[in-house]
Amino acid sequence: MLGTITLLSVMIIISVVFTGMQAIIDSSLQSLRLSEIAESVAREIVELSSVHTLGEGKLTYMWLTLPSETKGQGYAIYLDNLGNGRFLVRVRLQTYQQVRVVVVPNFGERAVQIVAGEVKFSDNFYVSNKLLFPIPERLVNGMSVEGRPVVVAFDQGGKVYLGIGVIWGEG
Secondary structure (H helix, E strand, O other): HHHHHHHHHHHHHHHHHHHHHHHHHHHHHHHHHHOOOHHHHHHHHHHHHHHHHHEEEEEEEEEEOOOOOEEOOEEEEEEEEOOEEEEEEEEEEEOEEEEEEEEEOOOOOOOOOEOOOOOOEEOOOEEEOEEEEEEOOOOEEEEEOOOOEEEEEEEEOOOOEEEEEEEEEOO
């Protein structure tokens, strides 16, 4: 009887230790995935800012290739102004936040900053300082289409604004 209780106790302890180690490994992998997403967005911001501020366009956007979810969980990307032309890219799950990348993208003469709030360019194209994943489908011309994430630069009032947004119905 005592041997059975001891054996059951050892099995429970091993099970708890294994479950705890698996949770630590999953957390590390999730952190790595979120870091990769943040770094990808930061690279695109730097590239887009360079193209836009050195060019003549009033609106420039680049498609983002990002996963719709990470390990079955949706996530959100936030862009924040830090001042002095620096920006912070944050990626967040409901239970975990990864603050990852500080970006300094200004290559031109004009001031660059993150858009505050939401700017609509059309019914199927908006830009904000945050984007939630997965992006829901939307009806466009009577057809259900997926939204595609973009990083956007546009001119307004002598400044360049950067944001992250969605375009539905273009490909």
